[in-house]
Amino acid sequence: MIIDQLDTPLTGTSLKPTPAGVAYTDPEIFIREQAEIFEKMWNAVLRADSLASPGQWRTVTVGREEIIVVRTRKAGIKAYLNVCRHRGMRVCTTAEGRSKTLQCGYHAWTYALEGELVAAPNLTSMPDVDRGEHGLKTVHVREWLGYIWLCVSPAAGSSAPPSFEETVMTEVSTRFGEVQSLENYGIEKLRVGQTRRYEVAANWKLIIENFMECYHCATIHPELTEVIPEFAQGWASQAQDEIHGASFGAQVEGFTVDGSAGVAALPAIAEAQDRKYYAITVRPQVFINTVPDHVIFHRMYPVSAAKTIVECDWLFLPEVVEKQLDVSRSVELFHRVNLQDFEACEQTQPSMSSKAYDDGGALVPSEHHIAEFHQWWAQQIGPFARGR
Ligand code: FES
Ligand SMILES: [Fe+2]
Structure with missing residues (x-):
């Protein structure tokens, strides 16, 4: 049932269905996800x-x-x-x-x-x-x-x-056009400036879905939409067909909590990557954000149907970390974004077991790309979910 409905359009073309609430609460579905997704993938x-x-x-x-x-x-x-x-x-x-x-x-x-x-x-x-x-x-x-x-x-x-090249690297090239575009950031040579660990009382899929869309940005991310004004329109960079870096606002100097300048830009990024923010999801548990002077790298560890640990690294040039330059305003921006996002996910999780969500919810056009994630998820857990 939770899968069949994904193939049935809601009225009109604006809304697409989401899985039923049970997909986010059922312990057996969660075990199936662990076995078929997290234990089979990289x-x-x-x-x-x-x-x-x-x-x-x-x-x-x-x-x-x-x-x-x-x-x-x-x-x-x-x-x-x-x-x-x-x-x-x-x-x-x-x-x-x-x-x-x-x-x-x-x-x-x-x-x-x-x-x-x-x-x-x-x-x-x-x-x-x-x-x-x-x-x-x-x-x-x-x-x-x-x-x-x-x-x-x-x-x-x-x-x-699975082949690392055909899964992880292909996800990256689909998002960035070519792996080289991500490799420009030299992530392997960067150093961790700060790590934070979040215990989120929400299903891992709510966290991925949230990460993939920006329909919520105007409502819950005031600092982020100051720095990236186009996010107030509700279109995430991952929602667009073409490779899209979201532009900094005209007065913004850096990807920091107050839009002030960050640290020195990573040396090999392309001109087109300057003053841009990119975000990608590498299924099943990595989110990467890149900006000119740092990279934010999330890893997600599902613990139960209703609990997920998220670890987030802020990566900078080695000299920035060695000289202990002040990166607190850079870290604070996405730390706030994380707290805002996770709070929204935690306020959504209890509703997944409400009768009101027995048939799931709806995706608006700027969230339609999430339907592809749902289809992928349904394929991974297979016919098991149909009878539930
Ligand atoms: S040595 Fe006996 S359980 Fe490890
Ligand atoms: Fe968000």
């Missing part, structure tokens, strides 16, 4: 430079899996399911650490940073145990734009990881 999780030296590791969550991401001595960055192959205890029980090996705290099975089982009490008296067979389970890793991207799909078979 997820950006960490800045690569947050694991600076060998032995440094962090734990992250993708879908329903907890994962250890570690910088090894010989093999670059590797990632493993954080599950001991003996009897399943979490091998790493804190958010981050640094060690020569990864040792389980229950019976001391010990794994090399490269994943293989290297020691366990009494292992020598069990010569038939093949250490190679009992290493930590590997998770696929890619590094791009300075981020570590993970895919927890098995290595082979029908659920092998």
Whole structure:
């Protein structure tokens, strides 16, 4: 039912239907999304430079899996399911650490940073145990734009990881025309000036939908529409067919909370990218905003049907971070935008279980591109949703 209605136009052509409210509340649909979307696709999780030296590791969550991401001595960055192959205890029980090996705290099975089982009490008296067979389970890793991207799909078979180029990079080139246009910002060389973590009491799809449209900008984003006046018309840069950078207002000097000048522009951006703001969604959990002097990079981690963690990095040139230049007005602008957006999503979430939303809501023309996201979502979770 929640999918069938997506094919049925509402009256006239101005409004398109959204999924029914149940799509945003049902725990079984949420599990299906975890399995079919987050656990099959590439997820950006960490800045690569947050694991600076060998032995440094962090734990992250993708879908329903907890994962250890570690910088090894010989093999670059590797990632493993954080599950001991003996009897399943979490091998790493804190958010981050640094060690020569990864040792389980229950019976001391010990794994090399490269994943293989290297020691366990009494292992020598069990010569038939093949250490190679009992290493930590590997998770696929890619590094791009300075981020570590993970895919927890098995290595082979029908659920092998999708091609990074055909998924992540294609999403970017669809939005930016060519990957080079994003690479102009040199995101991999930038440094994190600030990170904020938001716990949002809303379904992850509400957050994506919100991010994709600007129909709400005039109502809830006074600072943003001061800096980018065209957003007051309600058209998000992602709503347009052509590659569209949204222009700064004539009097605006920089992408800051009061429109004052930011820091030095990123050196390789094209002339056409000056005084422009771009926004892209890389499904399923990344949003990237670029402006001439910094990049704002969001990662989303769904926790339950009604709760999502969002982490947001503000990335600047290394010298800006090293010299501790004042970027507070740059950070404050999008931090406010985030708080305004998440508040709106949180005020929407409770209504998803109201009778008033049994048949869903409506998308106006400046939101029609969100229907494509809904179609994509429906395809991923498949016929499962039809009977619900
Ligand atoms: S569960 Fe890890 S060593 Fe036993
Ligand atoms: Fe917004």
